[in-house]
Amino acid sequence: MNTTDTPILSIRGLAKxxxxxxxxxxxxxxxxxxxxxxxxxxxxxxxxxxxxxxSGRMTPSEGELVFEGRSITGLAPHRIxxxxxxxxxxxxxxxxxxxxxxxxxxxxxxxxxxxxxWWNIASRARGVQDEAAALVERLSIAHLAERxxxxxxxxxxxxxxxxxxxxxxxxxxxxxEPTAGMTPDETQRVTALIRRLADSGEFTFLITEHDMAxxxxxxxxxxxxxxxxxxxxxxxxxxxxxxxxxxxxxxxxDEADEADExx
Amino acid sequence: xxxFATAALNSLDIGLLLFVIAVGLNxxxxxxxIINFAHGALYMLGAxxxxxxxxxxxxxxxxxxxxxxxxxxxxAIVIDRLLLRFIYxxxxxxxxxxxxxxxxxxxESTRLIWGSGIHVIDPPALLAGTLTLPGGLRYPVxxxxxxxxxxxxxxxxxxxFNRSRIGRIMRAASxxxxxxxxxxxxxxAVVTGxxxxxxWLAAVGGVVAAPMRAIDPGMGDKIIIESFIVxxxxxxxxxxxxxxxxxxxxxxxxxxxxxxxxxxxxxxxxGMALVLLVKPHGLMGQKTD
Amino acid sequence: MSRVxxxxxxxxxxAAVLAGLVAVPWxxxxxxxxxxxxxxxxxxxxxxxxxxxxxxGMLSFGHAAFYGVGAYATALVLLHLQWPLIACLAxxxxxxxxxxxxxxxxxxxxxxxxxxxxxxxxxxxxxGVAYQWRSVTNGSDGIAGFMLxxxxxxxxxxxxxxxVYYHVVLGxxxxxxxxLYLICRSSFGQVLRAIAQNxxxxxxxxxxxxxxxxxxxxxxxxxxxxxxxxxAPFLRVASPEMLHWSMSAEPVLMxxxxxxxxxxxxFVGAALFVLLETWITGFTEAWMLVLGVLLALMVMFFxxxxxxxxxxxxxxxxxxxx
Numbered sequence: 098m099n100t101t102d103t104p105i106l107s108i109r110g111l112a113k114x115x116x117x118x119x120x121x122x123x124x125x126x127x128x129x130x131x132x133x134x135x136x137x138x139x140x141x142x143x144x145x146x147x148x149x150x151x152s153g154r155m156t157p158s159e160g161e162l163v164f165e166g167r168s169i170t171g172l173a174p175h176r177i178x179x180x181x182x183x184x185x186x187x188x189x190x191x192x193x194x195x196x197x198x199x200x201x202x203x204x205x206x207x208x209x210x211x212x213x214x215w216w217n218i219a220s221r222a223r224g225v226q227d228e229a230a231a232l233v234e235r236l237s238i239a240h241l242a243e244r245x246x247x248x249x250x251x252x253x254x255x256x257x258x259x260x261x262x263x264x265x266x267x268x269x270x271x272x273x274e275p276t277a278g279m280t281p282d283e284t285q286r287v288t289a290l291i292r293r294l295a296d297s298g299e300f301t302f303l304i305t306e307h308d309m310a311x312x313x314x315x316x317x318x319x320x321x322x323x324x325x326x327x328x329x330x331x332x333x334x335x336x337x338x339x340x341x342x343x344x345x346x347x348x349x350x351d352e353a354d355e356a357d358e359x360x
Numbered sequence: 361x362x363x364f365a366t367a368a369l370n371s372l373d374i375g376l377l378l379f380v381i382a383v384g385l386n387x388x389x390x391x392x393x394i395i396n397f398a399h400g401a402l403y404m405l406g407a408x409x410x411x412x413x414x415x416x417x418x419x420x421x422x423x424x425x426x427x428x429x430x431x432x433x434x435x436a437i438v439i440d441r442l443l444l445r446f447i448y449x450x451x452x453x454x455x456x457x458x459x460x461x462x463x464x465x466x467x468e469s470t471r472l473i474w475g476s477g478i479h480v481i482d483p484p485a486l487l488a489g490t491l492t493l494p495g496g497l498r499y500p501v502x503x504x505x506x507x508x509x510x511x512x513x514x515x516x517x518x519x520x521f522n523r524s525r526i527g528r529i530m531r532a533a534s535x536x537x538x539x540x541x542x543x544x545x546x547x548x549a550v551v552t553g554x555x556x557x558x559x560w561l562a563a564v565g566g567v568v569a570a571p572m573r574a575i576d577p578g579m580g581d582k583i584i585i586e587s588f589i590v591x592x593x594x595x596x597x598x599x600x601x602x603x604x605x606x607x608x609x610x611x612x613x614x615x616x617x618x619x620x621x622x623x624x625x626x627x628x629x630x631g632m633a634l635v636l637l638v639k640p641h642g643l644m645g646q647k648t649d
Numbered sequence: 650m651s652r653v654x655x656x657x658x659x660x661x662x663x664a665a666v667l668a669g670l671v672a673v674p675w676x677x678x679x680x681x682x683x684x685x686x687x688x689x690x691x692x693x694x695x696x697x698x699x700x701x702x703x704x705x706g707m708l709s710f711g712h713a714a715f716y717g718v719g720a721y722a723t724a725l726v727l728l729h730l731q732w733p734l735i736a737c738l739a740x741x742x743x744x745x746x747x748x749x750x751x752x753x754x755x756x757x758x759x760x761x762x763x764x765x766x767x768x769x770x771x772x773x774x775x776x777g778v779a780y781q782w783r784s785v786t787n788g789s790d791g792i793a794g795f796m797l798x799x800x801x802x803x804x805x806x807x808x809x810x811x812x813v814y815y816h817v818v819l820g821x822x823x824x825x826x827x828x829l830y831l832i833c834r835s836s837f838g839q840v841l842r843a844i845a846q847n848x849x850x851x852x853x854x855x856x857x858x859x860x861x862x863x864x865x866x867x868x869x870x871x872x873x874x875x876x877x878x879x880x881a882p883f884l885r886v887a888s889p890e891m892l893h894w895s896m897s898a899e900p901v902l903m904x905x906x907x908x909x910x911x912x913x914x915x916f917v918g919a920a921l922f923v924l925l926e927t928w929i930t931g932f933t934e935a936w937m938l939v940l941g942v943l944l945a946l947m948v949m950f951f952x953x954x955x956x957x958x959x960x961x962x963x964x965x966x967x968x969x970x971x
Contacts, residue, residue: 152853178855192846203843206836207854215837222836265855395762446949453708456765457948460710464898464941472935581894585773588766596763625781629774633755640758
């Protein structure tokens, strides 16, 4: 991976404070196009806050976000989505009362600009229908297309959310703990899927994840955060052997807990 | 000059009365996460009960000032236990609908019991007449009394929320009900208590307003709209916001009525619209993010 | 039972109801022409409210403002300009939409709690203006004494005949309801339903949620204005009561009575509402009290409405059989 190209996303001195407490401070990060960067750190390290700022859910207290050469600092979520950044959430974020197919249709028609059409019958909008069908196929949830989204399994909901994320045709995808709460089987399925998507060369990924096997299996580079700050940034090998990381994060009981949970 | 001073006193008078009512709306919202659309109807009920006690039964004003609000607070407890408990934990829309239904019920019951006519009660003898203030300004004693009641309740509520255990519990419950419950606080009682306190404040407002204003079936509608304007201007759920919003609306009424009578009616709405455009969460509101 | 058969049954049922509605003046007692006219107009009002509430998930307590403004628009145009009725109705729809655009712009900025408060407050502001701006609105008496014009230039229908006016109302409402139905089933309508369930996800799909809410609110205002425009010639008056919040309570109850999850729910609710009102006001003045009690009971125990509960029961029955 050549990281000397102009970065697709450039984060400069980003900080978020709540009252007097800094949730994130002084984060610098350049993400190259088609790269997969994992962000790890214990709970409360500021990963989700960082995501919330990149995706427009929160306004940064300080610093700048540049995406494809354009500043996106403090833009509203829908504008950032339009710019080409899409995200998933730690807790599934879907339309529970709609069918799986309709969930994806909404996202597709949002991107295609058909969402404002009040004169076409949604269930007969060919282009949207076909694209949505292709997406549920790609994420292997086509057999669930007519099910009400609230009734499908937890892992399938994550895949559905991923389908909606991809429907906006993002260049940069932010995944927030994509395998959290999944069975080992589901975890493997999703990891393989993300691998395929990353290899397709269409997307750049930022991934936060607790499962170290997933992180080291997917990431080109890893950003380790600790108490809202950047502890280390490097390749998986560099991070694996970094003494501070071992002390602050990998060495603590987190990994042991993960191992316990999966057995 | 005396016109200006009168307008200023009127502003304070209207503003503090509005504060008493709007802060009740805010307390209920803070703890129950419900906007009580029947809040104005409870204010009206306070006034009608005062009319019954004073005008029909011949009891002294002071008795009505104590008894009527307690009666309304008691009714609020019944409402909470009988109706609101069905919709705790449901979508917020259902609580809005239910208190809206309550507004219809209380309004219409009031009209059926007391009729559509206008009633008046006199201020107590002690507070009748006017007082000459330093500077030669003559001002009704009763209106000064209203200002006093407003200030006393302002101080009392401040002490309640900042200096007493029960007030701190209410604030904890308003921030996080589950956490309060896990600390062993009886959240059911806190919720019912907050709803009753809100109703009590509305009814105190109603009794105090009765000798100044006409008692009629539309008085509740007027006050709930005004209270909404107050909390939107000040910031929903904010204690200082309720005070600032109420005083701002008091100024709009006190001076608007005197200097801009043609558009007096829509001035409060213009004020609210301006706040919404510039600071959507109100002057003292917290943006949750 | 198969889906195709269900759909066929639905079409047959709808056709039967429509035929019945058209036949009212010929088969029902004279009095029922008035009941039917009111049901059809208020059904449109409730359906327009439900676009905002049932579809987009925003509870408005100020819907009477758009209905009332529509009524005043038609009444004023008939009084001063004597335009054909169809032009008056167009003015009413535009007036309703314009007012909804302004009130909506200020009210959709925050969450549903603010929305409910602000729509009620601004609705009452409109009421206050109509009540006090005597030179234009004639104060508490409202606008009355206007003559009915032709429906359209050269169309010689006698609108003064209640049966004829009823058929005009029915025709206009059917066209309007078809349009509203198209909007509900469109891609735009789909987005509105998505917003009701999860506005944040819609925003992260790249749509400006506030703009969509405002659009829905404005469209609903147009249809409410149209309903008001139809009501003024029927009542022969446009009065401030049509703008009052207690009028706003009516579409709320109608939609909930019928079922907010169904396009036809509000129409069913309007029919139930008007029949109930006619029956109850026959022996007590306390109609508003009944309205409040009914609304409370529906919210507490039958949140899906009569139509919705019945339909759920039906599909469960047929589901058991298959």
